[in-house]
Amino acid sequence: MSGESEQEDKRDDPPEQQPAPEDEHDVGLSDQFIAEILELESQNYTDRIQELCRDLSAPDAAELLAKVDAERRHHLVQILETVIPPDTFTYLDKSMMNDLFQHMSGTHIAGIVNELDSDDAIHLIDELDGDRRADIMRHLSRRVRAVIEEGLTFPEESAGRLMQREFVAIPQFWTIGKTVDYLRAAADALPDRFYDLFIVDPAHRFVGSVSLDKLLCAQRAVKVDTLVNEEHVTIPVTMNQEQVAFQFRRKDLLSAPVVDEEGRLIGVITVDDVVDVIDEEAERDILSLGGVSNSDIHLSMAQTAKLRSIWLTVNLGTAFLDTLVINMFSGAIEKIVALAALMPIVASMGGNAGTQTLTVVIRALATKEVSAANALRVTWKECAVGILNGIFFAVLMWVIVMLFYHDNKLALVMGAALIFNLFAAGLSGALIPLVIAKIGLDPAPSSAIFLTTVTDVVGFMAFLGLATWFLM
Numbered sequence: 001m002s003g004e005s006e007q008e009d010k011r012d013d014p015p016e017q018q019p020a021p022e023d024e025h026d027v028g029l030s031d032q033f034i035a036e037i038l039e040l041e042s043q044n045y046t047d048r049i050q051e052l053c054r055d056l057s058a059p060d061a062a063e064l065l066a067k068v069d070a071e072r073r074h075h076l077v078q079i080l081e082t083v084i085p086p087d088t089f090t091y092l093d094k095s096m097m098n099d100l101f102q103h104m105s106g107t108h109i110a111g112i113v114n115e116l117d118s119d120d121a122i123h124l125i126d127e128l129d130g131d132r133r134a135d136i137m138r139h140l141s142r143r144v145r146a147v148i149e150e151g152l153t154f155p156e157e158s159a160g161r162l163m164q165r166e167f168v169a170i171p172q173f174w175t176i177g178k179t180v181d182y183l184r185a186a187a188d189a190l191p192d193r194f195y196d197l198f199i200v201d202p203a204h205r206f207v208g209s210v211s212l213d214k215l216l217c218a219q220r221a222v223k224v225d226t227l228v229n230e231e232h233v234t235i236p237v238t239m240n241q242e243q244v245a246f247q248f249r250r251k252d253l254l255s256a257p258v259v260d261e262e263g264r265l266i267g268v269i270t271v272d273d274v275v276d277v278i279d280e281e282a283e284r285d286i287l288s289l290g291g292v293s294n295s296d297i298h299l300s301m302a303q304t305a306k307l308r309s310i311w312l313t314v315n316l317g318t319a320f321l322d323t324l325v326i327n328m329f330s331g332a333i334e335k336i337v338a339l340a341a342l343m344p345i346v347a348s349m350g351g352n353a354g355t356q357t358l359t360v361v362i363r364a365l366a367t368k369e370v371s372a373a374n375a376l377r378v379t380w381k382e383c384a385v386g387i388l389n390g391i392f393f394a395v396l397m398w399v400i401v402m403l404f405y406h407d408n409k410l411a412l413v414m415g416a417a418l419i420f421n422l423f424a425a426g427l428s429g430a431l432i433p434l435v436i437a438k439i440g441l442d443p444a445p446s447s448a449i450f451l452t453t454v455t456d457v458v459g460f461m462a463f464l465g466l467a468t469w470f471l472m
Contacts, residue, residue: 062091110139163267177220350455357429386426390419
């Protein structure tokens with residue numbers, strides 16, 4: 001009997017795994033760690049899961065939650081709610097975060113928000129559905145609620161939404177010694193991380209900034225305003241977050257003060273926030289080029305299908321233009337069957353060449369590398385590249401058509417159509433995003449649809465038109 005009881009005790013103990021949260025070489029959680037957490041979750045080893053996940057950073061905890069199905073995600077949140085960092089939820093997809101919060105009380109969520117930095121708190125509340133947001137706002141502390149309400153008054157994707165309200169501001173008449181003494185005495189009230197001290201006048205208007213390295217190297221008797229960075233950059237509270245990111249990249253900033261219309265210091269933007277903006281903008285552009293408006297990997301099948309169907313409908317409409325062009329030359333296709341086999345090559349080459357140009361130009365627009373000053377030169381270059389590639393592939397296709405069809409005229413028509421369509425691809429790939437950006441719209445979502453239409457129509461028209469002219 002004693003042997004049986006020992007075996008039962010062993011079955012109740014969690015397996016003796018010692019998974020490392022992170023792979024030795026990779027950043028983030030290893031698949032082995034996630035699989036072992038799920039195995040422990042299926043056997044309801046709560047204490048063991050908490051022990052293994054206690055030291056996870058917020059991004060790692062968010063990754064763990066994102067890589068499991070919804071039911072197990074809810075269970076893991078219940079197990080880890082006292083273990084994972086509060087800002088874990090700010091790293092989750094909007095739909096996933098809202099789904100988790102539907103199963104949590106308003107007071108619980110408010111407790112999470114109260115522990116966040118002001119910028120993270122505003123971001124989290126802004127991502128919530130309307131009814132849920134109002135319920136949680138009622139449970140927030142008075143100070144946090146006031147900060148969030150003020151932040152939500154600023155335009156979306158502006159510096160006001162991005163900035164932190166926690167910063168270090170000192171009077172311009174202080175000395176280095178007094179400043180250092182103040183920082184030591186107020187250590188518990190200071191932000192967790194800061195790179196600069198901001199100097200303000202009696203009206204709290206921004207005067208300048210002093211970096212911590214200058215502060216530490218100066219003598220105690222020196223006044224702080226003598227160490228002001230003369231090349232400081234101020235961010236207007238209404239500035240778009242893309243412009244903010246451009247300023248940080250251009251000036252190599254670690255932090256920058258945010259000021260209101262009167263020049264009063266009201267917040268600070270730090271480089272970690274800007275990295276998130278750059279990542280967000282790049283992700284949006286990549287998804288838009290693919291014809292999707294946002295990341296739908298965590299949405300249901302029905303929601304995903306609905307989102308993707310919008311641009312597919314637009315694409316279906318433009319595809320009828322290709323059909324009209326092909327119907328115009330149906331007689332030639334019936335008499336020369338080889339045309340039907342070869343014409344997709346012309347359109348495909350044009351589409352791929354145009355996409356290459358389109359991607360480069362859209363990215364250059366986002367990083368301010370292309371503007372009215374050099375748009376003509378960039379367009380001419382892309383046209384020239386299209387012609388050069390067109391000539392190369394024209395020669396290559398002439399050889400291939402001669403080998404398969406032994407028809408010199410057909411080979412010449414194929415080559416000429418390729419040159420013409422690759423030139424059109426370079427021209428349209430550069431002009432379409434430039435024109436869309438000029439009229440004040442985002443070129444990423446719609447450029448690909450227009451480009452594909454142009455290269456298909458031009459490709460079919462050039463190939464079938466030349467074939468009708470020379471071969472019939």
